[in-house]
Amino acid sequence: MIEGLLLGLAAAVTPFNLMMVVMGCVIGTLIGMLPGLGPMSIIAIMIPIAISIGDPASALILLSGVYYGAIFGGSTSSILLNAPGVAGTVATSFDGYPMARKGMAGKALTIAAVASFAGGTIGTILLMIFAPALSSVALLFHSAEYFALMVVGLSAIAAFAGTGQVGKALMMTILGLMMGTVGEGALSNMPRFTFGIMELQSGFSFITLAMAMFALPEALFLVMNPGRAATGAGGKITNLRISRAEARTIAPVIGRQSIQGFFIGVLPGAGATIASFLGYAVERNLAKGKEQEEFGHGSIKGLAAPESANNAACSGSFVPLLTLGIPGSGTTAILLGALLALSVTPGPRLMIDEPDVFWAVIISMYIGNLVLLMLNLPLIPYIAKILTIPRQYLIPFILFFTLMGSYIGQNNSTELLILVGFGVIATILRFADYPLAPLLIGFILGTMMEDNFARAMQLYRGFDFILERPMTLALLVLAAILVVLPSYRARRARLRAAVVADGD
Amino acid sequence: MNTYGWTRRAMLAAATATLAFSGMAKADQMMGQVHFLIPGGAGGGWDGTARGTGEALVNAGLIGSATYENLSGGGGGVAIASLIENAASSDGTLMVNSTPIVIRALTGEISQSFRDLTPVAGTVGDYAAIVVKADSPITSMADALAMYRADGMDFAIGGGSVPGGMDHLVAAIVMQAAGEDPTAFNYIGYDAGGEAMAGLLSGEIDALSTGFSEAIALSDQGVVRILGVTAPERVPASADTPTFAEQGIDAQFVNWRGFFAAPGMDGAKVQAYQDLLAAMMETPEWETVRASMGLVNIYRPGAEFTEFLEAQETQLGDLMRELGFL
Numbered sequence: 001m002i003e004g005l006l007l008g009l010a011a012a013v014t015p016f017n018l019m020m021v022v023m024g025c026v027i028g029t030l031i032g033m034l035p036g037l038g039p040m041s042i043i044a045i046m047i048p049i050a051i052s053i054g055d056p057a058s059a060l061i062l063l064s065g066v067y068y069g070a071i072f073g074g075s076t077s078s079i080l081l082n083a084p085g086v087a088g089t090v091a092t093s094f095d096g097y098p099m100a101r102k103g104m105a106g107k108a109l110t111i112a113a114v115a116s117f118a119g120g121t122i123g124t125i126l127l128m129i130f131a132p133a134l135s136s137v138a139l140l141f142h143s144a145e146y147f148a149l150m151v152v153g154l155s156a157i158a159a160f161a162g163t164g165q166v167g168k169a170l171m172m173t174i175l176g177l178m179m180g181t182v183g184e185g186a187l188s189n190m191p192r193f194t195f196g197i198m199e200l201q202s203g204f205s206f207i208t209l210a211m212a213m214f215a216l217p218e219a220l221f222l223v224m225n226p227g228r229a230a231t232g233a234g235g236k237i238t239n240l241r242i243s244r245a246e247a248r249t250i251a252p253v254i255g256r257q258s259i260q261g262f263f264i265g266v267l268p269g270a271g272a273t274i275a276s277f278l279g280y281a282v283e284r285n286l287a288k289g290k291e292q293e294e295f296g297h298g299s300i301k302g303l304a305a306p307e308s309a310n311n312a313a314c315s316g317s318f319v320p321l322l323t324l325g326i327p328g329s330g331t332t333a334i335l336l337g338a339l340l341a342l343s344v345t346p347g348p349r350l351m352i353d354e355p356d357v358f359w360a361v362i363i364s365m366y367i368g369n370l371v372l373l374m375l376n377l378p379l380i381p382y383i384a385k386i387l388t389i390p391r392q393y394l395i396p397f398i399l400f401f402t403l404m405g406s407y408i409g410q411n412n413s414t415e416l417l418i419l420v421g422f423g424v425i426a427t428i429l430r431f432a433d434y435p436l437a438p439l440l441i442g443f444i445l446g447t448m449m450e451d452n453f454a455r456a457m458q459l460y461r462g463f464d465f466i467l468e469r470p471m472t473l474a475l476l477v478l479a480a481i482l483v484v485l486p487s488y489r490a491r492r493a494r495l496r497a498a499v500v501a502d503g504d
Numbered sequence: 505m506n507t508y509g510w511t512r513r514a515m516l517a518a519a520t521a522t523l524a525f526s527g528m529a530k531a532d533q534m535m536g537q538v539h540f541l542i543p544g545g546a547g548g549g550w551d552g553t554a555r556g557t558g559e560a561l562v563n564a565g566l567i568g569s570a571t572y573e574n575l576s577g578g579g580g581g582v583a584i585a586s587l588i589e590n591a592a593s594s595d596g597t598l599m600v601n602s603t604p605i606v607i608r609a610l611t612g613e614i615s616q617s618f619r620d621l622t623p624v625a626g627t628v629g630d631y632a633a634i635v636v637k638a639d640s641p642i643t644s645m646a647d648a649l650a651m652y653r654a655d656g657m658d659f660a661i662g663g664g665s666v667p668g669g670m671d672h673l674v675a676a677i678v679m680q681a682a683g684e685d686p687t688a689f690n691y692i693g694y695d696a697g698g699e700a701m702a703g704l705l706s707g708e709i710d711a712l713s714t715g716f717s718e719a720i721a722l723s724d725q726g727v728v729r730i731l732g733v734t735a736p737e738r739v740p741a742s743a744d745t746p747t748f749a750e751q752g753i754d755a756q757f758v759n760w761r762g763f764f765a766a767p768g769m770d771g772a773k774v775q776a777y778q779d780l781l782a783a784m785m786e787t788p789e790w791e792t793v794r795a796s797m798g799l800v801n802i803y804r805p806g807a808e809f810t811e812f813l814e815a816q817e818t819q820l821g822d823l824m825r826e827l828g829f830l
Binding site: 138139140141142143184185187188189190191198199201202268269320324325326327328333337340341345346347348349350411412414448451455458459461 | 545552573574575576577578579581582585607608611613615657660665666667668669690692693694695696698699701702703705706707708709721722724725726727796829
């Protein structure tokens, strides 16, 4: 491995390749900040440029830089505007946006940057050490386990079932699951619940729904409620730096979630989204008392968890790509296309046949993460200033990017109607105090859950897979614990409080 | 989530779209500009084919410039409807499409069919293949069939499409040609080719129906073994791979890609497009694009293309009726 590292260093650390890393990171971050343009579209745009470079290592270094940069930049719109541009940063907005509203936008961005850096770097170290060994782990999961994993992911909604909100959160989740069934389903290519509307045949687009649920109601609230400033602290951005106590609080979270996120990312098809939701749910359950209550209201742990998890998962997704030639996500599928076009065939023999490419990519991931951190930290005060823009300018700005983000994905004006329609519904639901995040979680996980459930049922011709596959059973039990534990704890706390009161 | 099926074939096509930057205007320019209408999003298979074709045309100097428009939705239906609706102003437009237009028109997912458009030419195609894990005891289609006969429903064949989609139909064509009941085997559908491949390698499914170009790449890496290809004769890119025909199974199928123009287009104009595409396929610029996509040239212009589409419609329609999807 040391030999490989040196080989990779020699290939990656040339002035030209370093320039590629920096260029990729800058482009990725800047475009990734715009809602609606996720890593997949940015990489698709960059591929012709990468291919014209000719050298596979340089091209891949550029594209990985773009990939990381986009994930890095993607959290910015989640935190500042409540407009997650990719599914992997939805969980970031749960606590990142409340923090920004409390006037801690700068701190939130700093935590996101540090957590992303740590997640990416730890993920890369794990990739380097375990990549060959992990190719078999990636194949341990069958459809039954994927289904169970989605159920575990769904338990993240328990985090939103605050006091008296359990029923509402469940209703929203079920609504999200129902919306996930619109379009062509897992069992046949016949459209379901499209009401004959052709545009609905491929289902609702994630970005449109995310904008409608989060960003649009937020902008409407700003319009309707003149007293509600974009930042809670009268437009002042304070507290850029993380205090020592805060660093101690989030360090274990980042450590745990970097490792957990990486291993979830290794599974083809699971990826950054599941990793971020699971990371959020797990950390919320691990947190105690007051810290747990803070989740959803601007908890630094709640922000650090999904940010480290989704970046670590990105490194993890390179395992099946580089060692088996299997793309685990849309983004890695595009990367695979670029590799093949450069006459590099990923697979078990890549490390043997073209070790320089393999190691150069890994080294460039380290460098990319470092560049991103150095690039982003000094910029944070300026980026956070977006929120100090006077509201009469800020609101049109949010609306513009919301509409644009939803249109770019499909190039289809029907998306705009769907966006506005659901935006209005979401605003009404918000007035009635219904949490909207569970709806989005249900929608994202629902489709994958149904697909895998259908396959498992078909392979085992019934529910036998739950008992015949121990890992499935274990995951389902874990999901049940994650759901029940918070309310059990709350109940115990109430009982204890009652006893104390009686004692008085 | 992702509904376009990010397959290796698709991505490869997108990636190589602008591979050939070298060509200068050598041949005589045949047309000023071509506008490509792509029924799916950036990065998909249709996108790659259109952009690859456009780049080859421009780099070979056959046209001045190419523009692209991604109009996704309705499994391609939105773009078709738009081309028909704007037929009067779409003289300069070519829409890329492929086998799914035939399948989706049969199921009614798309309310129009290729008959409502002007078929210009089919240009490239990808054969289909059945593969197993490289370390599988199955070494030929006969082995696979023997195992299927012994295990019945426990022998699962997967693919990167829903039941009733292309990969399922290919598997059914092979089973039918081998004398088996095409409705009886256990087909497991995946969302995308990559996930289906993971399913095969994890041992969840026993065999996989997939695109041949995709199969070659993984077979070269020693990950999978190709049992047979649906080509009429062996494909030069993988000469060691037997066809189904030589194993006594008369299963032929090609997933074509081609171009359509607006309905009612002037015959001379259609002819000009056909000449343009025919000229392109002779150029080294196109050869670069084609080779990197791993596809085979199947140039079929106008009436020949229509005939081919009708034959495929009959082949797939009969099968889908038998399978109960129509």
